Amino acid sequence: MTEKGADLTPVTAVLAIGLKQGFAWSEQTLDDYSKNTIMREAEAAVVACEGPEPLKGNLDVTWEWTLPLGRGATEHEIRHLVADVSWVVHRSSPPEYVSQGTYTYSMIRTALKCTTKGSAKGSVTNKGGIEVIENVDNPYRYVAQGVVDQEVTNTTNCGASGKSIDAIDWLPHIEGTPGTGGSIAGVQTKKIPGGTVIIKYDFALPPAK
Numbered sequence: 001m002t003e004k005g006a007d008l009t010p011v012t013a014v015l016a017i018g019l020k021q022g023f024a025w026s027e028q029t030l031d032d033y034s035k036n037t038i039m040r041e042a043e044a045a046v047v048a049c050e051g052p053e054p055l056k057g058n059l060d061v062t063w064e065w066t067l068p069l070g071r072g073a074t075e076h077e078i079r080h081l082v083a084d085v086s087w088v089v090h091r092s093s094p095p096e097y098v099s100q101g102t103y104t105y106s107m108i109r110t111a112l113k114c115t116t117k118g119s120a121k122g123s124v125t126n127k128g129g130i131e132v133i134e135n136v137d138n139p140y141r142y143v144a145q146g147v148v149d150q151e152v153t154n155t156t157n158c159g160a161s162g163k164s165i166d167a168i169d170w171l172p173h174i175e176g177t178p179g180t181g182g183s184i185a186g187v188q189t190k191k192i193p194g195g196t197v198i199i200k201y202d203f204a205l206p207p208a209k
Helices: 010-015 035-050
Strands: 059-070 073-092 095-111 114-123 128-132 142-156 162-176 184-192 195-203
Touching: 059 162, 073 128, 073 162, 095 142, 095 162, 114 162, 162 184, 162 195
Parallel strands: none
Antiparallel strands: 059 073, 059 195, 073 095, 095 114, 095 128, 114 142, 128 142, 142 162, 184 195
């Protein structure tokens, strides 16, 4: 897709945002940090992100990565987002849709002796888009992406807890070919620095009248 600034619609403006992940940490004294401690906190992170009940949303995104801090120490982080999303027609030709719905988000980061947890929930209404591509020569017949700026509540055992405004890729960039009845569904795994992001989605698009 070739986009000109003047041609950007609310949907294509969202789709034009690249997937970006920033990683930052404060300097910590590199104390002895045993393998057993790292494993216990990593296991706790997985349990905390899975939740006690089956997921109810139609979008499930998990980010996980491990980054080196030096001298054998690492930072391990898991982020998890679940959303209940529907789509409404924004433009009929070529078909474009904008998002409606809500999401919940959690994060846990372990580095040395520090554990930080974050949580947020909010609306994705008009914060994401799907464009159906009518050009049959294009290898992908739809593209989608969504980003929301959200206040995240953070707690930590190192330093002060507080809140931050984070850009959350609630729908990382996906692309594919619509299924039976025009459904947009699948599982996509993408590489990010030090790890992966897994996106599970199952969307029903209304007819673009």
